[in-house]
Amino acid sequence: MTLGKASVSGSKRVGKPSQGVTRENARRAYRLMLEARVLEEKLAVLYRSGKIVGGVFLGRGQEALSVSLGVHLRKGDIYAPLIRDQAGRMAFGDTILDTLRTYLGSSLGSMRGRDGNIHRGRPAEGYHAMISHLGAMVSTVCGGLMAKRMRGETGAVGATCIGEGGTSTGSFHEGMNLAGVEKLPIVVVVANNQFSYSTPNERQFACADLLSRAEGYGVMGRRAVGNDLIDCLGVIGEAVSSARSGEGPQLVVADLLRLVGHGEHDDASYIPEFLKMSPLGEDCLDLARTKMLEIGWLSDDEVTDWQKIIEKEVEENASKVLREPAPDPSEEDWNAFSSLDPQQKQHLQTGGRQ
Amino acid sequence: MTLGKASVSGSKRVGKPSQGVTRENARRAYRLMLEARVLEEKLAVLYRSGKIVGGVFLGRGQEALSVSLGVHLRKGDIYAPLIRDQAGRMAFGDTILDTLRTYLGSSLGSMRGRDGNIHRGRPAEGYHAMISHLGAMVSTVCGGLMAKRMRGETGAVGATCIGEGGTSTGSFHEGMNLAGVEKLPIVVVVANNQFSYSTPNERQFACADLLSRAEGYGVMGRRAVGNDLIDCLGVIGEAVSSARSGEGPQLVVADLLRLVGHGEHDDASYIPEFLKMSPLGEDCLDLARTKMLEIGWLSDDEVTDWQKIIEKEVEENASKVLREPAPDPSEEDWNAFSSLDPQQKQHLQTGGRQ
Amino acid sequence: MSNITYLEAIRLAQQRVLHEDPRVFIYGQDIGVFGGAFKATKNLAKEFPGRVLDAPISEDAMVGLAIGAAVEGMRPIIEMQFADFSTCGFNQIVNQAATLHYRTGTSCPLVIRLPSGGTPGGGPFHSQSMEAIYAHYPGLIVMTPATVEDAYTMLLEAVAIDDPVIFCEHKFLYYHLKADRLPETVLPFGKARIARQGRDVTVVAYSAMVHEALAAAEELTHDGYDIEVVDLRTVRPIDTDTILASVARTGRLLVVGEAWPWGGVAAEVISRVATEGFGLLDAPPQRLNAKETPVPYHPALWGTHRPTASSVANSLRQLLEL
């Protein structure tokens, strides 16, 4: 077992086991991974049965990496998860209920049917709701951290995830560079799952190692084994505490594989068999369970119990949400503006007078 | 004297004197630098006397770096110079006449008064006309190279320059990354003159060395001494021949100082004295002359002669252009479209019917 | 051939230009072996090796690349994965592609394909209609085909034109529309089409809204009205002559657009008719657009956000009473 086996490029090299990994942490993380997995399986079923429209985008195979960022964050931090972060979201306080509500468009969900699926958050609580345009959330998190700094609030970090494909966007670059210039306590985790949609890495970037970009941004870089929960917890734990203690932006790059299509409409047939059979293709949930059973942090019975409890919770929430009201177009406040008084709002509508 | 003293990051390290530097090359380069310098001094005068409106943006102090790229290019190559590349432009075939015409808005210039100053080029001849938005030309050059590759044309390279400030743009990043992915024969020269307009490097990027970005793009990186003509000729010569011989994209980073304001309206008082007094602040023309006199590649008389000839040529061209017709608004083809027939063109105008 | 979808027409047009014109290549995310998010390039990478290429997620660089290639004489087609992501290539489109010919005299023949418009569950970032944004810029041609036939012929035309063309293809029409065969003859470039003849009101529409307008017109036959529907086909240029001739016959005008109202196609059309055909109007011209919020995710909200046959019919009834 490699506790906190972090390969650090840049100024610092860390060898000792990380404080980021504790029995509690790991157990909590594992349970959240299970929760995400079971919930996402339900989402897939709801999609296939036509209850969810548009699309369903799952994080299967990426739960260990995702959750490891989430569990190291706390209230007051800022978190902008991306596509494959169901597990991290749950760790940051998102719920089975609100996930289902958002996917199903319930008017009681945080997005009230206005936005859906992974475009979900509660920005006022530090939980940013991603826009689709990849890379855009890096600088948004930076802005939140600037605000905290200006108000003299210390100790908070900001965090976001992105796929390796998203690193090709100008937005990602500008955000990373700005984070470096402003020396912000941000942790950016790159989930290199070898494909962006169907596009393999050789059509996405030409560097041997995405981690080599850390130096160019003047930020600390760390590598994690993307499907190894204990490694991820350790490495990301260090990154988060580095950021928290004022050492500036942190980039974590982790290799892994998504064990599912880009969305549920996609059979991912472009992922070659040999990759699936490689260590990258090992399911992080299986890996984590085996390891944690081995060191006695988990028992088989517990896993079975948790699985049952979670399945029940997911089913109950799903049937509840399926009965919840859809948003009513005639009740909808068809107005994009904020706190202007109603007369001003009326005034703002182009066609509202017709 | 350091012939071809190139510090190469990445896979290759080159120690031997470069073929890029020859007596002929260096003499041609020096003369072009002088031409650029004298011409730009005239532009400044024309600006101060109100003959040029808008702005004048000079490359004083950056001629060595700029010209070194230009002289290594040949017909059939693609070149997208940026703000401070008067010298490189002349090397690529731009003329004193067309520079003056463009700055003065003559209807006989290549831009016909429609665009001005540094926004000058003849794209059909491989000489791209920069748009102001920094970073944008990297991918445009890539596109030209893709076209050549698809047509089976080999041996051509593409080249562009950018300031260190421009490397913060998303556009630069996307262009560099794409160049890496497509393994294009492009040479990108970063002129790190320590300031972007008034902004010092510590507010522009956080890395210790911009050259460290080469690895992240999977491209070869080289460093040049930005105000040392012989060094620049050597290093850029190598970069260009690497690109030409199929070794993929090349990044050259050179430190230097601009010895003038961002534009002629700017007194550059934000550049601290100590920097001006440092080796960075040495005038590349002086340095080149001293070195070349030393090794006998140039004589004092020649320099005096050239200076005189150039001054005369610049003056003659200036008085000629000052008498040339301004564009006539009533003759102007107020139409942004290309080769559509006149009736279609008319058709395309929103307000043309009024 | 039979049962050719709007999507397949786009694929076939691309196949044809790749076949006939060695200057054509296609660049876009996932368009290679995968055939594109919507399969508009299915099998083309195999049929035309090296000419249908997967791009990195770099819309700005994709457009920049197309510009550079166009300058060198190629005819690139850029596929944006969704129209909404073209905002990330916006600068290159409006400041480099659109200005190149006027500034330098060199033309910039490229096509940017924008899978546009709303679908159920698409939400704010996979549903946008950006034609008005691009049409604002001199130097850009903006096409908005509404039929399988036009999807095919106009894409051929787009590739043939020496200027940058923004090709707004509607995702909702991809599978919904079918045709038996592809056309041999084509309306001239920039010409609008009378999609339905009528004498009581002129409805001007484009893209998916043509079909909502046609359905509304059908509905109004039950009320005894005879509605004319004009399909703009291209929104820059706009074929003002055809619109004016129609309004001259009907005296009444409703313009329908799926995009937001402020400065949209509807505003532009009404402005032209009011300016140039004021005397032809028997009643105030009207417009019907999307509601003024981001495009909502839930199908129930989305169905109200965009104009539909029934809201077009309502607008028509109101207009007929003015």
Place this chain on the structure above:
Amino acid sequence: MSNITYLEAIRLAQQRVLHEDPRVFIYGQDIGVFGGAFKATKNLAKEFPGRVLDAPISEDAMVGLAIGAAVEGMRPIIEMQFADFSTCGFNQIVNQAATLHYRTGTSCPLVIRLPSGGTPGGGPFHSQSMEAIYAHYPGLIVMTPATVEDAYTMLLEAVAIDDPVIFCEHKFLYYHLKADRLPETVLPFGKARIARQGRDVTVVAYSAMVHEALAAAEELTHDGYDIEVVDLRTVRPIDTDTILASVARTGRLLVVGEAWPWGGVAAEVISRVATEGFGLLDAPPQRLNAKETPVPYHPALWGTHRPTASSVANSLRQLLEL
């Protein structure tokens, strides 16, 4: 105080909000010690340490940063060095800032200052007027002050508003306009101003074009005409009521905009008046806009490209004959 320029009014407004509201900070290229490309933040970095910050050349990240800070309760002001460069931050503006409140219920109070419009020798990339592009998007407020007084009070207002505001300040007015003192009272948000009363034609204008319209109106007094000039002040929202009331008095409408015509402010205003005030018009409404090319560099071309007092006067004469 005396001889306060439009530019100085902007500086003073920023000074005031920095002073009064700890949530305000300014982020933009060269705005720190240097005081900005146009000196709109001169001395502010010194007076408010850590709150007036030089940004890297990263428009996308600058806007993203502002959004994140706004979500956290701050009131950021972003200075674009020129409006033209905001295209590089376009995606964050229209897809993140503009949608945030509708999507999430969290407001996004930020101000993006766009030094806009043409000046002699500015050329295609330092002259653009982008108000119509931003106004197309629900969720953005777009201000276009035409006077020193408005530059001051509207910027205060922009900072106070809970929504993203695109503040289009006109570079040509920076030094040209002067006022003796700054106003104490303000027109309500979104209200247009009758800049000149008249009975023969209503000219609707905004930003620099208000002054061309006023000069044209003055010129037409020699022909015995009495021209009313309405200054829109904000272009989203548009104060349709004030426009309609004016047209009700004059019966004739000319709308003048410095931007391109297709889908511009003029198109939007004419569309509203035709739709809602058709019966008030005694003649076809008209518009006058920039010519449909990039903004040319040479002053002679530029002077013809944009509407001027004399071309406005010409349009007025034509309109008076209709």
